[in-house]
Amino acid sequence: MTRLSLVADRHPLASTDEQKRRLRTLPLVKSFDDAIGGTAFGPRLRATGVEVFQINVGRKCNQACHHCHVDAGPDRTEMMPDDVVDATLRVLEGSSIPTFDITGGAPELHERFEEMVERGARAGKQVMDRCNLTILRTQRYAHLPAFFAKHRVEVVSSLPYYDESGTDAQRGDGVFEKSIEAMRALNAVGYGVEGSGLVFTLVANPVGAFLPAPQKSMEADFKRQLKRKHGVEFTRLITITNMPISRYLEWLDRSGNTEPYMNRLVSAFNPATVAAVMCRNTISVGMDGRLFDCDFNQMLDLGVHAAAPQTIFDWDQRLLDQREIVVENHCYGCTAGQGSSCGGATA
């Protein structure tokens, strides 16, 4: 089943202002601002530097997952234009930031994707591709596993569950089967195979309005089941809490789960997660070159603090390294339970 994006559907939650209004007006016991204020990091959360340079190259995707926080899909066409790609790569190449994280949409659909990978790798960066797996089963992109291996790209891929029903319910009919085929193609070039040094990370997020199970036990379950039933391997599994924004927020609303889910996150707030929230060592570059604290803030159109440079065209790492982070109530998604980030659990 092909779904439409919120934008194509002309849904009110396609508007970031409407999403922010919804989250700001929920009757929560405590706002996230107040929760941070009660920790050792309060009253204001600050960055510790920039170690991860993440770029979101566009909204186009061959999938249209129910929970997508980007509202990506086949009907979206917006992609990062050349002048922003050029400026972004120039900044990356001139910096000592060790990690270059490419996301989307399906980032591989950007016509300069391979150039981005090549230039990142040539500059000595650890390149990460947030790959939805199914794109690797299309004829045009079937060469990518070998390309990734050549540049020692870390492949990071969502797989909400190790069976067909759990995965297809969230990501679309037939996605599980194609994902397994793509995993085989990655394994065939060494990804996930012990001793190869090629890192293949799976990302699991709950199919429902609850927090992820403990990351270690999920990793063990996934490894056992995927190997036994499908003969495929991966390096590690990380869990991510579903962020109450965009299409997941729309689903929460539609299923009457918004308040219960938010209250679940609020009551699971874990101060021990705050030190390692990803915004503290990440910068996120938008399609139009604007700078954000993370991909979630980017999707809510919450730019970096006014005292920091606002776009890639006026990059100043010294100011970005020590910027104040812009937080709102969705940030409970990163700090509930075992914590959640692009690198998985944080506590």
Ligand code: SF4
């Ligand atoms: S979650 Fe990922 S694969 Fe699914 S629609 Fe969004 S960008 Fe595409």
Ligand code: SF4
């Ligand atoms: S949503 Fe972004 S800004 Fe908020 S805590 Fe998470 S990483 Fe930081």
